[in-house]
Amino acid sequence: MSFWRKVYAITRKDVLAELRTKETVSAVLVFTLLVIVIFNFAFGTQRDIIEKVASGMLWVTFAFAGVLSLNRAFVMEKEEGCLEGLMVAPVPREVIYVGKMLSSLIFMFLVEAIALPIFAFLFNLNVLTWQNVAVVLLATTGFVAVGTLFSALAVNTKAREMVLPILFFPIVSPVIIFAVQGSDLALSGAPWGSLFSVMQFLIIFDVIFLVISYLIFSFVVEE
Amino acid sequence: MGRAGSASRQPSVKVTGLTKSFGARLTLKSLDFQVETGESLAILGPNGAGKTTLLKILASIMEPTRGKIYIDGLDLKRDAEHTRRRIGIVTHNTFLYGNLTAWENLDFYARLYEVPDTKQRIEEMAAMVGMTQRLHHRIATFSRGMQQRISIARALLHKPSIMLLDEAETGLDQQATAMLWEAMKGEGSEKRTVIMTTHNLERSLKATDRFIILDKGNIVHQGSTRDLDLQALERTYHTSTGSEP
Numbered sequence: 001m002s003f004w005r006k007v008y009a010i011t012r013k014d015v016l017a018e019l020r021t022k023e024t025v026s027a028v029l030v031f032t033l034l035v036i037v038i039f040n041f042a043f044g045t046q047r048d049i050i051e052k053v054a055s056g057m058l059w060v061t062f063a064f065a066g067v068l069s070l071n072r073a074f075v076m077e078k079e080e081g082c083l084e085g086l087m088v089a090p091v092p093r094e095v096i097y098v099g100k101m102l103s104s105l106i107f108m109f110l111v112e113a114i115a116l117p118i119f120a121f122l123f124n125l126n127v128l129t130w131q132n133v134a135v136v137l138l139a140t141t142g143f144v145a146v147g148t149l150f151s152a153l154a155v156n157t158k159a160r161e162m163v164l165p166i167l168f169f170p171i172v173s174p175v176i177i178f179a180v181q182g183s184d185l186a187l188s189g190a191p192w193g194s195l196f197s198v199m200q201f202l203i204i205f206d207v208i209f210l211v212i213s214y215l216i217f218s219f220v221v222e223e
Numbered sequence: 224m225g226r227a228g229s230a231s232r233q234p235s236v237k238v239t240g241l242t243k244s245f246g247a248r249l250t251l252k253s254l255d256f257q258v259e260t261g262e263s264l265a266i267l268g269p270n271g272a273g274k275t276t277l278l279k280i281l282a283s284i285m286e287p288t289r290g291k292i293y294i295d296g297l298d299l300k301r302d303a304e305h306t307r308r309r310i311g312i313v314t315h316n317t318f319l320y321g322n323l324t325a326w327e328n329l330d331f332y333a334r335l336y337e338v339p340d341t342k343q344r345i346e347e348m349a350a351m352v353g354m355t356q357r358l359h360h361r362i363a364t365f366s367r368g369m370q371q372r373i374s375i376a377r378a379l380l381h382k383p384s385i386m387l388l389d390e391a392e393t394g395l396d397q398q399a400t401a402m403l404w405e406a407m408k409g410e411g412s413e414k415r416t417v418i419m420t421t422h423n424l425e426r427s428l429k430a431t432d433r434f435i436i437l438d439k440g441n442i443v444h445q446g447s448t449r450d451l452d453l454q455a456l457e458r459t460y461h462t463s464t465g466s467e468p
Contacts, residue, residue: 002337009334017322020361076320085318085377087284089335090307222286 006091010099015106017076024107028069032115035061040122054125055183061115062140063176066108067165070147073104074155083221093218101148101213108140125187131195132186138202139179142209146172149213153220175205233296235260235385235416236281241290243276243440250276252440253290258433260295260384261414263407265427265448268437269464274420277437278389281418282312294385308336311383313391313403317374321363325354325373328362329380336381348376352402367394375403382410388419392426404430424456438464 018024039057043050077083077100086096116136120127147168154164169176182198234257243251251273258264266274279285281292283299283306292299294306312318319328326345333341349355352372362370371394378386386407392400407430409415421427427434428448436444436459444463448456461467 005337006335009331013320013323013327013331016327017320020322076322079321080319081314081316082318082320084279084282084284084314084316085332086335088282088307088310088312088318089332090304090337091335092304222284 003092003095006095007099007102010086010096011102011106014076014100014103018103018107024069024072025110027072028065028107028111029114031068032061032065032111033118035064036115036119036122043123050123050125051187054123054127054187055180057123058119058127058183059139059176059180061119062108062112062136062179063143063169065111065115066140066143066147067168069107069111070104070144070151070168071154071161071164073100073148073151078155087221093221094214096221097148097152097214097217100152101144104148104151105141105144108144109137112136112140126189127183127187129186129189131190131192132183134199135179135182135186135195135202138199138206139175139182142175142202142206143172143179145206145209145213146175149217149220152217172209175202175209178202178205233260234258234293235262235295236418237291237293238281239291239293241277241280241292242288243273243280243285244288250440251280251287254440254442256435256442256445258416258418260416261409262433263417263419263431265431265434266418266420266437267422267424267427267434267460268420269466271439272437272464273440274437275389278312278314278387278418278420282310282387283307308381309384310387311378311381311385312387312389313371313375313378314389315391315393317362317370318377319362319370319373322361324359324361325349325365325376326358328373329377332377333380338381344380345376348380351379351406352376352399368396368399371395372399372402375406379406383415384413385416385418388417388421390420390422392421392423424460425453428453428456436460436463 077086116127150164150168154160154167157163178198178201182195182202185195185198236258238254238256241251241254242249266277268274276285280287283303294309297306299306329345329348330341333345338344349358352375354369354372357369362373391403395403407415407417419431428451431448433447434445435442444459
């Protein structure tokens, strides 16, 4: 219980700070809306093209928005040495990882919850099906699980905005590939049965990324 | 500060063969020393001597390359959670979140340290550092000195028996500095063990029982501050480190 109480303390602190500044969610949301609007201008009313590229558009938007969000995940901890404050506390390093991961996940889900209806409205596509929502939830979890780890790694580098995507995208690419496939099937109205293998892969990657990131986080944050 | 406690008790901090290297560069070279319960120790030395690295290792922010550290007889690495609970740290970084209020910051750390009666303890600490009136203001609106006061409250929140101070007086006015040293004495009958790094020889003479001089990762001198005056300490420091007076 102590583990989860401390995880909650870290996540609560991040959410509280975000509610004050709205720095991460507003920046990511503006970026997301901008990309959606640009795609909307680019493809206009060409229905056949939109249907072909819709899942790609969705995941280009979420992937880059996710990197933007993850880039900020540990910035707050770096100011005034707060990460050291967490490391001195009687808290396993894994608690820090899970707490930070959950707060990043909350911010990403919030952005996606706002972006998906706008996407549906502008492109007149039914992206709010249960199938697509399930793909988005699973893919975002894997994305954030490994992204939090790399965010902790990149925050100590000078060019963290550049370092994070360079390190992170090659690792997370399987999740993005399956997310695009899953959303493509979901948008074409495929039943749950045909999404089974994609979902299976996304769950496997989620578990692998969560376990590995959880286990190696302490090596990343300790100097 | 108080003088050393009874020699029959086990040391508060015991360091054996502590070595830290960054790649091929050895920052700390097989250090051995111990600090008795209630004793205060100053770690002196020029820039780059390894003082902050040593303190970071004692605080378990950094892993040593080799060597062992025992806190009240517990292995710092093996019993990390128990030993960290006994340590408080004040550095030139405050470990405070600028977008949160002083109360929210202290409440956050109280949750991590599982401090009982959180509300009462936060109020006690705020009163001690003279910040009761500003408890619900954001940290970002505070002066450096006020932030450092809250940082002292943060470090003492869980009643640590060992305090680590790394250039802790940075940004503090005279009143706050006096308050810091008063707080270091401990609460009730319990005397705190204090390990501090400083460039201020006069302060180390006034506030500590013993000193260690570090130079290039080695302990080049250690002794008691009891029978020394400032001139003698300065002479010892400059002779040990080969620095200009």
